Amino acid sequence: MTVKVLIIEDNPVARSFLCRVVRESFSDAMEITEVGDLENARRQVAKFGGANGDVGFKLILVDLELPDGNGMEFLTEINGSTAIKIVTTLYSDDDHLFPALQCGADGYLLKEDRFEVLVEELQRIVRGQPPLSPAIARRLLSHFRPSSSDSGTMPLNSGFGALSTSQAAFANSRSVALDPPPEWERLTPRESEVLTYLSKGFTIKEIANLMGIKWFTVNDHIKSIYKKLNVSSRAEAAVLASKQGLV
Template sequence: MSDPITVVLVDDHQMFRAGVRTELHRAAKAAGAQAGAPIEIEIVGEADETARAVEVIAATRPQVVLLDVHLPGGGGVEVLRQTAPALPDVRFLALSVSDAAEDVIAVIRAGARGYVTKSISGAELADAVRRVADGDAFFSPRLAGFVLDAFASGGAAARDEELDRLTPREREVLRFIARGYAYKEVARELVISIKTVETHVSSVLRKLQLSNRRELTRWASDRRLA
């Protein structure tokens, strides 16, 4: 029997983490039965925010990290920045509800080996984990096109240069504003005050040298952030 693939699961929703554990166990068991031998995937740690994720990954050194993109405390990109350079044997697979091109490109630039959305089936996710553990890259089909188009065209660098001026929280606020959310709705979604939302929007406008919300929405739409 081969050793199990060790996985750390990073997501800020406990119920989702529980569902992933169940689905991975079921899919790995089924695949093992078909192959005549167990192919195990073992969850060796979990985290629900950025700082805790960094701690757990450093302590457990798993083969694969299933990483949500939007986390309290900085997000998936910040987790990658703090762990990937020091742990080259750990491979990261983004697992997110977001299919925005900006999110996909940002985590790949930061060091992730793949990106799948949360609509993926348990069997598909187990296969993605195995392939990433083996050193392959893995993307949901439509998302692979984002990466290929961005890097083939050379356009990603200019877009990312502008986005890199923004903090992870400013990017989150920007995305909601671009989708037409009112300030109070953004505040509710991110569990922050309306005043904090206003401060972030002002900062984004200043950093991107934009004058108003209409220009901000157009800027985000041009980059498929909404």
């Protein structure tokens, strides 16, 4: 199955560079659509999108500064979608980073990073980790270190999808209720199977191999699980899975 990718970047050179990064990062067959502004990005979503938050693309790379507006507008518009949304920008400051995460970005990459670094960071997706440029990861760690000093840990390894909540997800892990939420019963058999593997520590790519499906499909299941169980990390989901005897 071909994976549809949307790259929103007004600079032709940068757009070509990001296309090469995406193709190098994944072994799946890719169908990449390139646009240079928000108007055309919205047109593509309207053309290929469907119901239940489907925008027609599995992976979206979006620049923040575009000729007809800010990329954060687009992130907000598709915040409820199942697509993996990655910011690709030159801005590494807090004024751009945290609002982008709050708007629904699942990752934040700096276009100034080397080709090899960007490839490595995008590949983190299949390992169940948020793609973050090294400088951005250090910035997040530095920003939240004071608020996490009591526990001595940082929730930066909570698995892909944790970024799509808000910056507070990096500061404090939510406590899990003693009893599973009513939404538990709504998990499909496939989602329960994914949750079982996820709780046992398998990566997204490993789960995909075990189940014979694409890793993008596994990621969609994980996002649905997080939403239904009202959790934002692999650890929280694992606790509920353990209480239900799945692991």
